[in-house]
Amino acid sequence: MAGGGGEKMNVDEAKQKFEEAGYETWVTERIAGVRNKVARKTLWIRVQKDKFRETMQFFKDMADQYPHFSIISCTDLGSNVELNYHFALGYGSHLEEYVVTFKVSLPKDDLEIDSIADIFPAVIYSEREIQEMMGVIVKNIPDGRHMFLTKDFPSGVYPWRRDEAGVKETNKLYERWKDEA
Amino acid sequence: MKHDYEIAVGPIHPALKEPILLRLTIDGEEIVDVDVIASQNHRGIEWIGMNRNNPIQSLYLAERVCGICNFCHPSNLVMAIEEIADIEVPERAQYIRVIQGELERIHSHLLWAGVAAHEIGFDSLLHYTWMVREKVMDVLEAVNGNRVTKAIIMYGGVRRDIDEEKAKLVRKMCSYYREAFNKLAKLFLEDDTIKKRTREIGILKYEDALKLAAAGPTTRASGVKKDVRQDFPYFAYPDFDVHAITPDELLGYTVGDVYDRIVVRLLEVKQSLEIIEEALNNMPSGDIIAEKKLVKLMAKIKASEGEAVARYEAPRGEDIHYVMLKQGYEPLYSWKIRAPTYINILSWRPMLLGYQIADIPIIAASIDPCLSCTNRFAVVKDGEEKIINADYFHRLSIEKTRRLKK
Numbered sequence: 331m332a333g334g335g336g337e338k339m340n341v342d343e344a345k346q347k348f349e350e351a352g353y354e355t356w357v358t359e360r361i362a363g364v365r366n367k368v369a370r371k372t373l374w375i376r377v378q379k380d381k382f383r384e385t386m387q388f389f390k391d392m393a394d395q396y397p398h399f400s401i402i403s404c405t406d407l408g409s410n411v412e413l414n415y416h417f418a419l420g421y422g423s424h425l426e427e428y429v430v431t432f433k434v435s436l437p438k439d440d441l442e443i444d445s446i447a448d449i450f451p452a453v454i455y456s457e458r459e460i461q462e463m464m465g466v467i468v469k470n471i472p473d474g475r476h477m478f479l480t481k482d483f484p485s486g487v488y489p490w491r492r493d494e495a496g497v498k499e500t501n502k503l504y505e506r507w508k509d510e511a
Numbered sequence: 512m513k514h515d516y517e518i519a520v521g522p523i524h525p526a527l528k529e530p531i532l533l534r535l536t537i538d539g540e541e542i543v544d545v546d547v548i549a550s551q552n553h554r555g556i557e558w559i560g561m562n563r564n565n566p567i568q569s570l571y572l573a574e575r576v577c578g579i580c581n582f583c584h585p586s587n588l589v590m591a592i593e594e595i596a597d598i599e600v601p602e603r604a605q606y607i608r609v610i611q612g613e614l615e616r617i618h619s620h621l622l623w624a625g626v627a628a629h630e631i632g633f634d635s636l637l638h639y640t641w642m643v644r645e646k647v648m649d650v651l652e653a654v655n656g657n658r659v660t661k662a663i664i665m666y667g668g669v670r671r672d673i674d675e676e677k678a679k680l681v682r683k684m685c686s687y688y689r690e691a692f693n694k695l696a697k698l699f700l701e702d703d704t705i706k707k708r709t710r711e712i713g714i715l716k717y718e719d720a721l722k723l724a725a726a727g728p729t730t731r732a733s734g735v736k737k738d739v740r741q742d743f744p745y746f747a748y749p750d751f752d753v754h755a756i757t758p759d760e761l762l763g764y765t766v767g768d769v770y771d772r773i774v775v776r777l778l779e780v781k782q783s784l785e786i787i788e789e790a791l792n793n794m795p796s797g798d799i800i801a802e803k804k805l806v807k808l809m810a811k812i813k814a815s816e817g818e819a820v821a822r823y824e825a826p827r828g829e830d831i832h833y834v835m836l837k838q839g840y841e842p843l844y845s846w847k848i849r850a851p852t853y854i855n856i857l858s859w860r861p862m863l864l865g866y867q868i869a870d871i872p873i874i875a876a877s878i879d880p881c882l883s884c885t886n887r888f889a890v891v892k893d894g895e896e897k898i899i900n901a902d903y904f905h906r907l908s909i910e911k912t913r914r915l916k917k
Contacts, residue, residue, distance in 0.1 A: 358819070360594045363749030364602045364795060370744040372820050396721040398737070400822075400854075403833035403847035414833060416820055420742065422735075425749055427742030429820050452724035452857060455549075476550045489558050497558065 338420050339394050341371045341428040347392055348375050353385070372429040379434055383444045386415075389430070390449055393419055397430070402456040404464045406492040411436045411464055413443065415453075436466065438493075445471040463490045520871060522551040533859070533875065540867045545860040560846040566592060566666070566812050567805060569843060574660050576848060579622060582615045583825035584832070584848065585664045590745060590821035591834035592666055596812050598802070602795040604668035605747035610681070610790050611663055612746070612823075613783040614654075617688070618647045619826035620776040620783075623879045624699065627773065630872040631708045632909030636698055643691045650684045653677065666808055668800030678791050685784045692781055699773050700761075707915040709769035713862040713874035716767055723857040727828020728775045729878045731757050733767035739824035750793070751786055769877040776879075813841055827851040827879045852880045869911040 339347075341357060348355050354376040359369040377385045389397060400416040415432040436443060445468045447454045457468045458477035465488040468474070476483065489497045521532035530551035536544035556576055560569040566588075573584040586608065593600060621644035628636035648658045654677050655661035663669050673681070699705060715725065720733035730737055738755035740748045756778045758764075758771040765771060802808045818835040828851030835845035855878045862874050 358594075360590075360819075362605075362744035362746060364605055364747045365793075366749040368744040368749040398721075399724040400829065400831045401833070401847060401849035403845065405835055405845035416831065416833065418743070418822075421737045422742065422755070424741055424752075424754075425744050427739075429743075429822070431820065450724075451722050452854060455853065455857065478550055478553045480550050480553070489555060490561070497555075 338423055338426060340420065340426065341373050344392075344419065344428075344430065345373055348373075351388065353377065368425050370428070372431060374431050374433060376433045376435075379436060379443065382432075382434055383446060383449075385432065386446045386449050389417075389432075395419065395422070397450070399450050399452040399456075400429075402453065402460055404460050404466070404490055406464070406490060406496075407435075408492070409438055411438065411441060411466060413460065413466070441465060442467045442469055444469050447472050462488070464488050465491060465495060518868070520875075521548075531856070531880075533871070535863070535868075535871070537868060540869075542863050542866055542868070542871070545863045547856050547859060549856070557846050557848060560843050562842055565809065565841050566843060567809060569846070570665070571662060573848070574662060577850065578659055579619050580615060580825045580827065580830070581660050582611050582664065583823045583830045584850075586612065586746075587821040587823050587830055587832035587848075588834065588846075589664050589666055590823070591819040591832050592812060592815075592836070594819040594821070595817040595834065595836050596666075596815035598667045598811070600801060601668055601798040602747075603672075603797045604799045604801075606790050606794045607669045607673055607799060608664065608746045609748060609751070610673060610787055611655075611661075611669070613787045613790075614647060614651055614681075616783045616826045617780050618644055618651065619879075620780050621647070623776060623826075623876075624695070624773070626876055627769075627873065628699075628705075630876045630905075630908060631705065632905070632912045633705065639698070640695065643688075643695065646684055646687050646691075650680055653680050665800060666812065667802050668798070670800070672799050673791075673794075678794075681787060681791060685788050688780070688784055692777075692784075696777055699777060700770075704912055704916055705773075706770065708870075708873060708912055709773060709877075711766065711768055712866060712870055713769045713877055714767050715858050715862050717765075719858065719861045720767070723861070724854050725828070725858045725878075726851045726854055727825070727879075728772055728779065729828060729855050729858060731755055732765075732771040732775045734759070734765040737829075739822050739829050743822055745821070745823065747790070751789060753782070753786065756782060769873055772877045772879075812836065814838060818845070825851055828855060852878070856880065867911070869907045872905065872908050 345355050345357060356374050357371055359371045361367050361369050398418040398421060400418060403414045405412045413434045417430045418427055419430055420427040443466060445457055455477055457471055460466045461468055462476050462479045487497060488495050516537040517534060518537055519532055519534050522530050532548040532551060534546040535542050556572060559572060564572060570585050570588060573588045574581045576584040621640055625637045625640035628640060652658045654673060655663050655671060663671055715733045717734045720730045720735050734757050736755040736757060740753040741755045756775055758774045761774055815836050816838040821832050823830045830851055831849045833847040834843055837844040858878060
């Protein structure tokens with residue numbers, strides 16, 4: 331049912347379902363609007379790496395509409411890499427949409443995550459992207475080619491990393507440009 | 512004997528900026544397989560934001576992610592940082608942001624309509640549409656001092672007010688477009704040739720649009736009622752009754768083809784005019800920025816820590832930024848930008864399969880990509896390469912239009 335209000339699962343109901351299933355969850359919000367003040371909400375869910383595929387299937391089954399996949403964001407936190415799978419639910423009704431973000435932490439010595447391209451086909455570009463940008467290995471990825479970096483980009487170099495595997499050459503180029511200027 | 516042909520469309524189109532390569536397998540005239548190869552050029556914008564720039568510099572960098580939608584990327588960055596650093600935005604600024612966003616949508620949709628006309632060889636309509644588009648570009652210049660890269664948004668507000676004098680120009684523009692709209696709608700929606708080239712061409716089914724997470728007019732033209740302005744509260748949009756426009760509003764039914772994508776964008780131009788006029792009529796008074804001193808603002812952002820997701824309905828669809836700040840670390844600690852085209856190019860495959868070579872330009876352009884078709888392409892026949900240029904390809908498209916006219 332599109333267009334109507336109130337009949338969809340809201341952020342609190344979604345939060346409760348995940349909590350009952352044993353997940354750590356929290357909600358952040360921010361007020362928007364001037365005369366009509368409404369909070370936009372993000373539901374955060376922490377997922378253990380080995381339960382990741384199971385969680386995604388659970389999410390797809392419990393949602394009352396096809397979850398809209400947005401993007402995977404990825405941060406190097408030193409000893410581990412954090413992946414955020416951003417989805418949206420509640421679209422189609424006035425101001426009832428919220429972001430659902432799944433947080434998965436991967437230790438640096440075991441940078442592997444299962445592919446979910448068979449559950450949510452739209453993730454494929456993003457999975458290819460985290461492989462080349464962060465050096466995360468996506469297991470069973472249907473298409474493991476480079477996404478945005480050229481084919482001849484050096485192997486073992488990952489632009490989003492903050493350790494020795496990060497990009498150094500660009501920085502050197504930049505510093506030289508600064509000296510000349 | 513049957514040959515399997517592979518044509519590579521790309522990698523650079525001189526008119527539209529971004530480089531991309533479409534590799535299509537052809538059986539006769541029919542497209543039987545599609546592969547999109549994006550890895551032609553990477554600018555490393557996220558890297559610069561995470562390593563080199565301070566957040567204010569990154570704001571201007573975000574503006575240069577895309578020349579056409581140069582308001583949406585900085586808007587997202589601003590929203591994410593305002594949430595993390597807890598910066599309150601003055602009411603008037605929230606209204607000005609809405610007006611700026613809608614002005615951008617008008618110029619972007621008209622730009623697209625012109626390109627679409629050009630792709631099917633209807634160049635007089637291209638010139639007419641772009642002539643009409645000049646009005647909003649003039650207003651953007653008068654209001655912001657610049658036609659593109661306007662540098663209007665800032666953390667905690669906007670940098671320029673829309674005073675009564677400027678508001679008058681915007682109102683005048685709105686009435687100009689109300690008149691132009693009927694003529695444009697007639698030209699685009701009632702012309703037989705356009706109908707023949709776009710009806711039942713490049714269909715994206717409702718289910719595919721959901722599965723491939725298509726965004727913006729691309730998904731709405733397939734009947735998915737999804738628009739960030741309607742769904743997700745940001746800026747002053749909750750004050751306006753924005754609804755996601757689908758083609759059945761005008762026609763009573765939805766096909767999900769190129770024609771429907773034209774319908775949706777045209778109706779959205781009209782919707783933008785209504786939003787702008789409503790915003791001008793109800794604009795709150797007061798400040799336009801929370802903190803004028805940049806040093807103080809920087810200090811506040813530098814002392815903040817946290818993460819946020821911001822979403823914005825860009826002319827091409829949902830735009831999303833993820834930002835993480837770490838106390839004492841000046842650049843953004845994490846920054847992920849996802850522009851609508853990133854996700855919409857996934858829809859090219861179902862749209863192109865089964866259609867003809869001459870349909871490639873209009874189908875590829877129909878998602879309003881920030882990149883488009885051909886500079887030149889190589890035809891590989893039994894391992895031998897032959898380079899064909901864009902003119903030939905464009906001519907194919909025009910010839911198809913002429914054939915249909917007869």
